[in-house]
Amino acid sequence: MSRRNDLVPIHGNYHGYYSKRPFTEDRRLGLLPKDLFAGKRVLDVGCNEGLVTCQIGVSAPHIPRVWPALTGQPAEPAQSLAARKVVGVDIDEALVRAAWKRRRAVWSQQAPPDALCAPSNGDERAGTKRRRGASPEAARAPCADYFSASCEHMFGPLPVPAHTTRPDAFPHNVTFRAADWVAAEVAEDAEGYDVVVAFSISKWIHLNGGDEGLMRFFRRVHAVLRSGGVFVLEPQPWDTYGKAKRMDARLKETAKNLKIRPDDFPRILQEIGFGEADHRGETGEGGFHRPIDLYRKR
Numbered sequence: 001m002s003r004r005n006d007l008v009p010i011h012g013n014y015h016g017y018y019s020k021r022p023f024t025e026d027r028r029l030g031l032l033p034k035d036l037f038a039g040k041r042v043l044d045v046g047c048n049e050g051l052v053t054c055q056i057g058v059s060a061p062h063i064p065r066v067w068p069a070l071t072g073q074p075a076e077p078a079q080s081l082a083a084r085k086v087v088g089v090d091i092d093e094a095l096v097r098a099a100w101k102r103r104r105a106v107w108s109q110q111a112p113p114d115a116l117c118a119p120s121n122g123d124e125r126a127g128t129k130r131r132r133g134a135s136p137e138a139a140r141a142p143c144a145d146y147f148s149a150s151c152e153h154m155f156g157p158l159p160v161p162a163h164t165t166r167p168d169a170f171p172h173n174v175t176f177r178a179a180d181w182v183a184a185e186v187a188e189d190a191e192g193y194d195v196v197v198a199f200s201i202s203k204w205i206h207l208n209g210g211d212e213g214l215m216r217f218f219r220r221v222h223a224v225l226r227s228g229g230v231f232v233l234e235p236q237p238w239d240t241y242g243k244a245k246r247m248d249a250r251l252k253e254t255a256k257n258l259k260i261r262p263d264d265f266p267r268i269l270q271e272i273g274f275g276e277a278d279h280r281g282e283t284g285e286g287g288f289h290r291p292i293d294l295y296r297k298r
């Protein structure tokens, strides 16, 4: 497994990745069918610091609204994805530790379900009172900053309750594991998943394990998915491989022998036992502009 002191992020194990993709609500998730995760068992392979994993596990109204404070835009509660269970796996142990911390931060910054509040006369302070005369929508809106990021910065995160009557609700429904998921299973795999998410990881698996490693990955995804389960793939285009392989002599060597190209993925996945690709569109800024594709296990 990759350790924190690895100098070159040859697995795409970037630290501070989400400061490069700094969206509170990941736009890639917005391209997916609204009910894809609700009540489902989900694996997020290559979870990095757990931003996407936590979003998939959070259910309304436990959702912070941070944009209004930053942008002055009208507030909309973030989409509730509400998976029953989400397992985030990453090859880099330090990233997995950061993911556990993020889970606690997300937990800390959420308004509890009964803390309904809305600003009164321009007063942006959080509280538990409803604005007099506010619309029912505004009165129902969760607190924007019940325990804000700055509170967390000053006082540390709120403790996660040790016991819960809702193991299938956030934060207890979100777990992280450190593993090279192409080579090793994690305990949760045994029960199978309804959805496997693989955002921006295929290139790293391909460059480290060659065509064989990539095929092993795709077959493993197929194997852990339950019948009718969905594989959500954000493949990096071939023209992004060049920069990545120059990081490391071994990756460069592996790249020389690659025969599979990302354009072949839909055909290969069908051969493995998935249905046709459902191209959901593309999103992301600059070099992160990539397609999001769904494949259903036949």
Ligand SMILES: C[S@@+](CC[C@H](N)C(=O)[O-])C[C@H]1O[C@@H](n2cnc3c(N)ncnc32)[C@H](O)[C@@H]1O
Pocket: 011, 012, 013, 014, 017, 045, 046, 047, 048, 049, 052, 089, 090, 091, 092, 095, 179, 180, 181, 182, 183, 198, 199, 200, 201, 204, 205
């Ligand atoms: C470029 S980041 C993408 C992070 C996240 N999926 C996203 O798109 O927001 C790729 C992540 O995959 C992880 N990774 C690469 N190979 C892996 C493997 N074989 N098993 C588990 N994680 C892996 C890296 O450590 C890194 O955190």
